[in-house]
Amino acid sequence: MLTVSALLVPTDFSENAAKALGVAKEIARGSNAVLHIMHVVEPVVYPADWSFAQVGFADIEKELEANTKKQIDGIAEQHTAEGFKVVTKIVKGRASDEICNYAKNNDISIIAIGTHGRSGLEHFLFGSTTERVLRKAPCPVLSVRMD
Secondary structure (H helix, E strand, O other), X not given: OOOOOEEEEEOOOOHHHHHHHHHHHHHHHHHOOEEEEEEEEOOOXXXXXXXXXXXXXXXXXXXXXXXXXXXXXXXXXXXXXXXOEEEEEEEEOOHHHHHHHHHHHOOOOEEEEXXXXXXXXXXXXXOOHHHHHHHHOOOOEEEEEOO
């Protein structure tokens, strides 16, 4: 029998991620598990030069990081107030790799992840973080799709 002590919910702050968090909350409520809420900041590729004036990319990254921290802290506060034990983490890297590494290094019982349900050309071009997590995860993965 699977003992659920920690659930990892990667978030990109989308509706899909919120739905996955809702499902994870129901599992956590029944097992008194810790909710690990994680956001992965993927590397940004900047244009070399399009004849625009110098842009402060470091400033943009700092602002993105501050906004991400504010959003994830807000989610944590809300769920802590609801009685859940919450851990948050913001990391940089390729989302699927970072999610799987975090799960492995933090004894995660289940990863609950939202999926956008892309198909066809869009799926071919952008791939699927959820699909890569399903293939590489060190624990069970619950893929939550929007209706």
